[in-house]
Amino acid sequence: MRNILLVEDEPSIADNIVYALKTEGFTPTWCQTGRDALQRLATESFALVILDVGLPDMNGFDVCRKIRTISNVPVVFVTARKDEIDRVVGLEIGADDYVVKPFTPRELTARIRAILRRTESTSPTPAAAVFAVDGERCEIRYYGAPLQLTRYEFRLLKVLSQKPGRVYSRDQLMELAWEEPDTALDRTVDAHIKTLRAKLRAVRDDEDPIRTHRGLGYSLKE
Ligand code: CA
Numbered sequence: 001m002r003n004i005l006l007v008e009d010e011p012s013i014a015d016n017i018v019y020a021l022k023t024e025g026f027t028p029t030w031c032q033t034g035r036d037a038l039q040r041l042a043t044e045s046f047a048l049v050i051l052d053v054g055l056p057d058m059n060g061f062d063v064c065r066k067i068r069t070i071s072n073v074p075v076v077f078v079t080a081r082k083d084e085i086d087r088v089v090g091l092e093i094g095a096d097d098y099v100v101k102p103f104t105p106r107e108l109t110a111r112i113r114a115i116l117r118r119t120e121s122t123s124p125t126p127a128a129a130v131f132a133v134d135g136e137r138c139e140i141r142y143y144g145a146p147l148q149l150t151r152y153e154f155r156l157l158k159v160l161s162q163k164p165g166r167v168y169s170r171d172q173l174m175e176l177a178w179e180e181p182d183t184a185l186d187r188t189v190d191a192h193i194k195t196l197r198a199k200l201r202a203v204r205d206d207e208d209p210i211r212t213h214r215g216l217g218y219s220l221k222e
Contacts, residue, residue: 001045001046003044005028005029005049007049007055008030008052009033009055020108020109024109032055032056041073042070048075049073049076053079053080053081065093074097075096076095077095078101096115097111130209131161133157133158139154147203150195155176155177156193156196157196159177160173160210164220165219165220165221166219168218172217173218189218193218209221
């Protein structure tokens with residue numbers, strides 16, 4: 001993902017950064033206030049956030065603290081005062097790096113590339129990468145291998161993979177995956193889970209990504 005959120009209230013600085021990011025192949029989204037940034041982060045995903053410390057509505061450090069309650073996205077501070085950052089880095093506010101104004105766009109993009117290299121290589125494989133769902137082709141790949149699924153196996157796995165970790169009851173799975181849930185039986189879900197597991201085991205016999213929660217239902221491992 002190449003989306004970057006830029007939070008900077010000074011248009012001339014923002015213009016320069018946006019231009020540099022685009023040149024480097026990133027897709028920047030620019031907002032001018034902390035509030036706007038937090039709203040964006042709640043609904044969109046970004047590879048990284050560039051955060052000015054001096055914003056009109058909130059202090060950048062407070063924005064970063066709030067970001068940390070909802071996301072682990074890397075944050076790079078932009079500041080006019082290095083002493084300010086030194087103090088805050090001591091507080092372990094959760095930022096990944098900073099640049100001091102004035103900086104060159106090249107300096108900033110080099111930092112960004114370094115952080116993304118680091119975070120992309122250390123983060124565990126997300127479930128989305130273990131399972132790749134192609135809704136249009138009704139195909140799911142598991143560790144890159146296309147699964148040969150029946151219609152309901154496909155729909156069941158698609159539902160589970162949308163929210164790894166969430167436990168779905170049999171009734172919920174029935175509602176979400178079956179076209180006529182009223183005519184199906186609880187056992188039907190169990191039967192499909194069983195065949196699904198066998199197909200997943202055929203790809204990776206050392207893993208069982210579907211978890212059974214006794215008396216509750218099923219989830220996909222996070
Ligand atoms: Ca500012």
